[in-house]
Amino acid sequence: MSDERHRVALVGTGHRGAGMWGKELLAGWRDRAEFVAVCDVNELRASHARAEVGTNAPIFTDVDTMLAVAKPEIVIVCTRDDTHDEIIVKALEAGCRVITEKPMTTTPEKCRRILEAEIRTGRQIDVTFNYRFAPTAARIKQLLMENAIGTVTSVDFHWYLDTKHGADYFRRWHAYEKNSGSLFVHKSTHHFDLLNWYLDSTALEVSAFGTQRNYGRNGPFRGERCMTCAHTQECDFYLDIRKDPWLNTLYDEPAEVDGYFRDGCLYREDIDIPDTMTAMLRYENGVIVSYSLNTYMPIEGHHLAFNGTKGRIEIRQYERQAFETPDYDEILLMKNFGKVERIRVPHYSGGHFGGDDRLRDMLFRPGTPDPLGQRAGALAGAMSMLCGAAALASVKQGRPIKLKELGGLPDGIQI
Known part of the structure; x- marks a missing residue:
């Protein structure tokens, strides 16, 4: 295993950047990462974040200058979603490896631009889909790879954001489609990526509904x-x-x-994204998926079930509730004409039940095994983002949308 310590630039010093990819990265991976630049358009935020992270790396407010002066090997992108493409492409063209927060970007056009730049430069992009690394997700993936329920035919996937987490998206820049692509892109990219990874397939078509029922003008x-x-x-x-x-x-x-504040009114009349969403997805391997996302629930977590020719895998994951919850997840493995097996997966410390730590190991400790294919590149980032873009287009146009209609992939990459 290599002992190389990489020169890292952090671009975007908000909660996620300063936390997971700043303070927490140095706390556990200092032997692998050395910050050589902290970059943010808001110099005061960058200064505060640098102190919180615990680095003396120079501060930059311009990506071009940072790349030229600091000469990082790895650029970690944690800026507003709609700005990712510009920074990713510049970093790739400067010869850097890129680690980007999800979603990789917000529109099919920007998606295509990023993929073309990766092909052109030969540099690598990692998209930080940390839910893949959560222990329970890994156990489900193992069961599916073992054909525990035969051929998967359909999936029920329903995600619940509570009145703390869900509301938070509507306080911030995420509440505007031009910034986030809507929660179909910003948040659901996690869920669509999990589906793509679990099923080892690509969505072909999405039909969706979305409406605003609680936030915005409803206040x-x-x-x-x-x-x-x-x-x-x-x-x-x-x-x-x-x-x-x-x-x-x-x-x-x-x-x-x-002028950016993080406690914006949830009832601002110009909020233009849905807060209540459903979608149906049809996959290349024939699987059909029923999906929903609700953002003002008394519970936080999700319900997920895989229906197969020989049984069903089901889980209700509890992240935060108003009632007492266990310190483990329980996966139900139900065989047709057989018994129910209850598989308990303990919760581990750290973000996403330990998934964040496993993701950082994968990206900063060379040689980390990846038998489940958890590491996600730009194409995975593209396919999950395009599912969200197709869902939003379906809401607007009132019809099913085929992903290939969006034009988000370079020539030669087929859906």
């Missing part, structure tokens, strides 16, 4: 942001960002520089 009152709102006593969603030192440091004071 009984509204303001600009929680901190200045006149309705703090009557709003169930009131958030005092000053009570969270981490978020306060990264967002409140830096808001003076660029």
